[in-house]
Amino acid sequence: MAPEFLTAAWGFAALLLLIALRCPIALAMLVVGAAGYVHILDHWALLNYLKQSPWHLFANYTLSVIPLFILMGALAERGGLARDLFTAAQVLVGRRPGGMPMGVIAASAAFGAVCGSSVATTATFARAALPELLRTGTAPGFATATIAAGGTLGILIPPSVILVVYAISTEQNIAKLFMAAAIPGLIATVFYLIAVWLTARLRPELSPPAPALSPTERSAALRAVLPVLGIALLVVGGIYGGVFTPTESAAVGCVLVLALGLARRTLPWPEIRAALLATAETTAMIFAILLGAEVFNAFLALSQAPDLLAVWVTEQNFPPYGVMVALLVTYLILGAVMDELAMILLTLPVFFPVITALDFGLPTEELAIWFGMLVLVVVGVGLTAPPIGLNVFVVSAIARQVPISATYRGVLPFLAMDLLRLALVLAFPSLSLILVRWLT
Amino acid sequence: QEQVTLRLHHFLPAVSNVHRHFLQPWAQKVAADSQNRLRVQIFPAMQLGGAPPQLYDQARDGVVDIVWTLPGYTPGRFPRLEAFELPFIGHPRAAVNVQAVQKFSEAAAAEELRETHVIAAWGHDAGVIHTKREVKRMEDLQGLRLRFPTRQAGEALRALGAAPVGMPVPQVPEALAQGVIDGAVVPWEVVPSIRLHEAVRFHTEINHNPTFYIATMLLVMNRAKYAGLPADLRAILDANSGMVAARMAAPAWDVEGPKVEETARRRGNTIFELPAEESARWAQATQPVHQAWIGAMRERNIDGGALVEQAKALIAEFSR
Amino acid sequence: MQALARWLAILGGVVLIAASVLTVVSGLSRWWTSQPVRGDVELVSVAAGIAVMAAMPWGTARGSHIMVDSFTGWLPASVTGFIDRFWRFIWIQAFALLAWRMALGAQEAIRNGEQTMGLLGVPYGYAVAFGAFCFGLSALLSFKDSQ
Ligand code: NA
Ligand code: NA
Numbered sequence: 035m036a037p038e039f040l041t042a043a044w045g046f047a048a049l050l051l052l053i054a055l056r057c058p059i060a061l062a063m064l065v066v067g068a069a070g071y072v073h074i075l076d077h078w079a080l081l082n083y084l085k086q087s088p089w090h091l092f093a094n095y096t097l098s099v100i101p102l103f104i105l106m107g108a109l110a111e112r113g114g115l116a117r118d119l120f121t122a123a124q125v126l127v128g129r130r131p132g133g134m135p136m137g138v139i140a141a142s143a144a145f146g147a148v149c150g151s152s153v154a155t156t157a158t159f160a161r162a163a164l165p166e167l168l169r170t171g172t173a174p175g176f177a178t179a180t181i182a183a184g185g186t187l188g189i190l191i192p193p194s195v196i197l198v199v200y201a202i203s204t205e206q207n208i209a210k211l212f213m214a215a216a217i218p219g220l221i222a223t224v225f226y227l228i229a230v231w232l233t234a235r236l237r238p239e240l241s242p243p244a245p246a247l248s249p250t251e252r253s254a255a256l257r258a259v260l261p262v263l264g265i266a267l268l269v270v271g272g273i274y275g276g277v278f279t280p281t282e283s284a285a286v287g288c289v290l291v292l293a294l295g296l297a298r299r300t301l302p303w304p305e306i307r308a309a310l311l312a313t314a315e316t317t318a319m320i321f322a323i324l325l326g327a328e329v330f331n332a333f334l335a336l337s338q339a340p341d342l343l344a345v346w347v348t349e350q351n352f353p354p355y356g357v358m359v360a361l362l363v364t365y366l367i368l369g370a371v372m373d374e375l376a377m378i379l380l381t382l383p384v385f386f387p388v389i390t391a392l393d394f395g396l397p398t399e400e401l402a403i404w405f406g407m408l409v410l411v412v413v414g415v416g417l418t419a420p421p422i423g424l425n426v427f428v429v430s431a432i433a434r435q436v437p438i439s440a441t442y443r444g445v446l447p448f449l450a451m452d453l454l455r456l457a458l459v460l461a462f463p464s465l466s467l468i469l470v471r472w473l474t
Numbered sequence: 475q476e477q478v479t480l481r482l483h484h485f486l487p488a489v490s491n492v493h494r495h496f497l498q499p500w501a502q503k504v505a506a507d508s509q510n511r512l513r514v515q516i517f518p519a520m521q522l523g524g525a526p527p528q529l530y531d532q533a534r535d536g537v538v539d540i541v542w543t544l545p546g547y548t549p550g551r552f553p554r555l556e557a558f559e560l561p562f563i564g565h566p567r568a569a570v571n572v573q574a575v576q577k578f579s580e581a582a583a584a585e586e587l588r589e590t591h592v593i594a595a596w597g598h599d600a601g602v603i604h605t606k607r608e609v610k611r612m613e614d615l616q617g618l619r620l621r622f623p624t625r626q627a628g629e630a631l632r633a634l635g636a637a638p639v640g641m642p643v644p645q646v647p648e649a650l651a652q653g654v655i656d657g658a659v660v661p662w663e664v665v666p667s668i669r670l671h672e673a674v675r676f677h678t679e680i681n682h683n684p685t686f687y688i689a690t691m692l693l694v695m696n697r698a699k700y701a702g703l704p705a706d707l708r709a710i711l712d713a714n715s716g717m718v719a720a721r722m723a724a725p726a727w728d729v730e731g732p733k734v735e736e737t738a739r740r741r742g743n744t745i746f747e748l749p750a751e752e753s754a755r756w757a758q759a760t761q762p763v764h765q766a767w768i769g770a771m772r773e774r775n776i777d778g779g780a781l782v783e784q785a786k787a788l789i790a791e792f793s794r
Numbered sequence: 795m796q797a798l799a800r801w802l803a804i805l806g807g808v809v810l811i812a813a814s815v816l817t818v819v820s821g822l823s824r825w826w827t828s829q830p831v832r833g834d835v836e837l838v839s840v841a842a843g844i845a846v847m848a849a850m851p852w853g854t855a856r857g858s859h860i861m862v863d864s865f866t867g868w869l870p871a872s873v874t875g876f877i878d879r880f881w882r883f884i885w886i887q888a889f890a891l892l893a894w895r896m897a898l899g900a901q902e903a904i905r906n907g908e909q910t911m912g913l914l915g916v917p918y919g920y921a922v923a924f925g926a927f928c929f930g931l932s933a934l935l936s937f938k939d940s941q
C-alpha cells in the first residue's frame with residue numbers, strides 16, 4: 035500500500051475514534067487535520083497557515099448565503115410565519131385521520147421552499163407545531179418523528195444548504211441543482227404524506243382528527259398565510275428566474291420576513307433578539323465544522339491519497355452502477371453515524387472525481403446534478419436514521435418529555451419511504467434532470 | 475548527494491494552460507538540469523489550503539516553498555507593479571510584457587518584493603472582455619457586472635461605465651452561474667480552465683498597442699528555503715530564474731491563447747475586435763484612472779508618474 | 795463573559811441584517827441607475843466574516859458544537875462528564891492557538907495594508923483582529939466550562 039494511503043487511513047481512523055469518543059466533530063477534524071499537516075510538513079507550516087485562513091474562509095460571498103438563510107428561517111419562526119403556515123394546513127387537512135401530522139408535512143414542505151436548512155426547519159416546527167400536535171391528540175413519538183422527517187424537507191426542497199455546499203465543493207451550478215431538486219423534493223413530500231396516511235390508517239389511535247375551526251377562523255388563517263407564500267414565491271422564483279443570486283434572494287427574504295414581522299407587530303425586539311441568538315448558535319456550529327473540514331481537507335490533499343484512490347477505483351473496471359451503489363451504501367452507513375455536512379465535505383473530494391469518471395450515458399454536468407440529487411437523498415436519510423440523526427436530536431432538545439427511542443421508532447415508516455425514493459431517483463435519472471433540460 | 479523537493483502551490487486546476495505550458499515545463503527543466511536532484515512538486519487548485527489572496531504569504535512564511543500568484547490578489551501590497559496594470563500601458567503580446575515586467579521587478583519594484591525570493595515576474599498578453607451581452611462600444615458596458623482581475627483594471631472598467639466586481643479567477647464560474655456577474659475580464663489562456671467560453675457567448679478583444687489592460691504575475695520562493703539550498707542547486711535554480719523563466723512563461727499566452735480563441739470561435743461564439751478609434755475613445759475615458767493612481771502613489775511617497783514613464787519605456791524597448 | 799458572548803452574537807446578527815439591507819438597496823439601485831452600491835459584494839463578504847466570527851463565542855458558550863454520544867451512552871454520567879471536560883480542555887488549546895495565530899495574521903494584514911479585492915479595498919486587518927478576539931473569548935468560555 036502506498037504510504038499516502040497509510041497516512042490518510044490513519045487520519046480517518048483517528049477521526050472516527052475521536053468522534054466515537056464524544057469529541058465534537060469540528061474539533062476532531064481540526065485536531066486530526068492539524069496533526070496530519072504537521073506530520074507531512076512541519077509545525078511552522080501549520081502555524082503560518084492558520085494566520086488568516088479562518089478569515090478568508092468565513093468572509094466569503096458565496097458562503098454568506100448560509101448565515102443569511104439561517105437568519106431568515108429564525109426570523110420566520112419567531113415572527114409566527116411558521117405558525118401561519120401550520121394553521122392554514124390545519125384548515126385544509128386537519129379533519130381527516132392523520133390530518134394534523136399531514137398538515138405538518140405540508141407546512142414543512144412550504145417552509146422548506148423558503149428555508150435552506152433542515153436544522154432550522156426542524157427547530158421551527160418543533161417549536162411551532164409540536165405543542166399543537168400534542169394538544170390535538172397525536173401520539174408523542176409519532177408527532178416528534180413527523181417533525182424530524184418533515185424537517186429534512188428543509189434541504190430536500192430547494193433552496194438547500196447541502197446543495198450549496200455540494201455545488202461549491204464540486205464546482206456545479208447552484209441554480210441548476212436547485213431546479214433539479216424540485217421534482218425529487220416533491221416526491222419526498224408526497225411519500226412522507228403517504229407514510230403518515232398509512233400509519234394513521236393502520237393505527238388510528240396515534241392520530242385522531244383535530245378539532246374543527248369556525249368559518250371566520252378558517253378564512254383568517256388562509257388570509258394570514260398569503261404573505262408567507264408570496265415571500266416564498268419571490269425568493270425561490272427569484273433564484274430560478276436568475277433575477278437574484280442565492281445570496282441576494284436570502285437577503286431579500288430576510289428583509290421581507292423582518293418587514294412583515296414588524297408590520298404585523300409579531301416581531302418585537304425580544305423576538306428579534308432570540309432569532310439573532312438562534313442564528314448565531316447554528317452559524318457557529320456550521321462554520322466551526324467548515325473550518326475543521328478546511329484543515330482536514332488540506333491534510334488529505336497533502337497526503338495525495340484522494341487522487342490516488344480515485345485513480346484506483348476507476349482502474350478497477352467496476353460496472354458504473356456497481357460503483358454508484360457502493361458509494362451510496364457507504365454514504366448511508368456514514369450518514370447513520372456522523373454529521374451529514376461533515377460527511378459530504380470529507381468524501382466529495384474523493385467520490386466526485388470517481389463518479390464523473392464513470393460512464394452512465396450522461397454528459398458530465400447532468401451526471402453531477404444527478405449524483406447531487408442522490409447525495410441529497412442519502413443525506414436526508416442520515417438526518418433521521420439512528421444512531422446519529424441530527425433532526426431527531428434537534429426535536430429531542432426541544433421536546434424533552436418524549437424519549438429519543440420513541441422518536442426513532444416513529445421515523446421507521448419515513449425511512450422506508452426514503453429508501454423507496456432513493457431507488458426511484460437512482461433508477462430514473464430523468465426525475466432529476468427533466469426540469470433542468472426543459473428550463474435551460 | 476543531497477536531493478531537494480520544492481512544493482509549488484497555485485490556484486488554477488492542473489488542466490490550465492499555465493500549469494501545463496509554463497509551470498510543468500519549467501519544473502521539468504529544473505529537474506533535468508539538476509539530474510533530478512532539485513525537484514518541483516506542483517500542487518494546483520489551492521490543494522494545500524487557503525484562498526488565492528494568501529498565496530504570497532504562504533511563500534513568505536514557508537507554508538509552501540514556491541507560489542505562482544498575482545499581485546492583484548493582494549491590492550495595495552505591490553504598488554509599483556501596478557504601473558503596468560493601469561489601462562492602456564501593456565502590450566498585446568506576452569513576449570513583450572514578460573521581459574518588461576521582469577526587468578522592472580529587478581530594479582524599480584525590487585523594494586516591494588523583498589519579503590520573498592523572486593524567481594520571475596511577468597505580465598500576460600492582451601486581456602479580453604468575455605460577456606453574456608455583446609460589447610462593441612463603450613456604451614455597451616453600461617451597468618455590466620464584470621469580474622476584474624486587478625484593481626486598476628476595475629477602476630478602468632468603472633470609468634467606462636461598467637459595474638466591476640473583484641474576485642480571484644477560481645470564483646468566476648460560480649459567480650457567473652449564480653448571476654453575480656455578467657462576464658469576466660481575463661486573457662484567453664485562462665478561459666478553458668474555468669469553462670468561460672461555455673458560460674458566455676461574446677468576446678471583445680483589444681489588440682492594439684497599448685492594449686486595454688494586462689495583469690502582472692509572480693513566481694516567488696521562500697527566502698530561507700532559497701538561502702538553504704546547496705550552492706550547486708541554487709546555481710541551477712538561478713540559471714532558470716529571472717529573464718530565462720519569464721521568457722518561458724510567454725508561450726502559455728502567445729501560443730496557447732490563439733488556440734483557445736479558435737475553440738471559442740468553433741463553438742459559435744462571437745469574437746469582436748475593438749476598432750482603433752473605439753479603443754482610442756476608451757483610452758481617453760480611462761485617463762482619469764492614471765491621474766488618480768499617481769495621486770494615490772504620491773500619498774505613499776512614490777513617484778507614480780516616473781514609474782508610468784519607466785513602464786512605457788520598457789514596453790517600447792522590448793517591442794522593438 | 796457569557797453576557798459579552800451574547801452581546802457579540804446579537805451584534806453579528808445585526809451586521810447580517812445590515813448586509814441584507816445593503817444587498818437589497820444595491821439591487822434596487824442597479825435596477826434604476828444601472829450602478830450597484832460601490833463595493834457591495836466585498837462589503838457583504840466582510841459582513842458575513844464578522845457575523846460568523848461574532849457567533850463563535852456564543853455557539854461555544856451554548857455548547858452547540860455537534861458531537862456523537864451513541865457509542866458512549868452506556869458509560870456512567872461521571873465518566874462521560876469527565877470525557878466532555880477533556881474535550882473542552884482541548885477546545886481551549888484549539889481556540890487559543892487560532893486566536894494567537896490570527897492575532898499575528900491581523901498584525902501583518904494591518905502592517906501590509908492588506909485590502910479586499912474589490913474597488914473599495916476594505917482594509918480587513920481589523921476584522922481579522924476582531925476574529926482573534928472572538929476566538930480568544932471562545933477559549934476563555936471553554937476554560938470556564940471545563941472547570
Ligand atoms: Na429548502
Ligand atoms: Na446522521
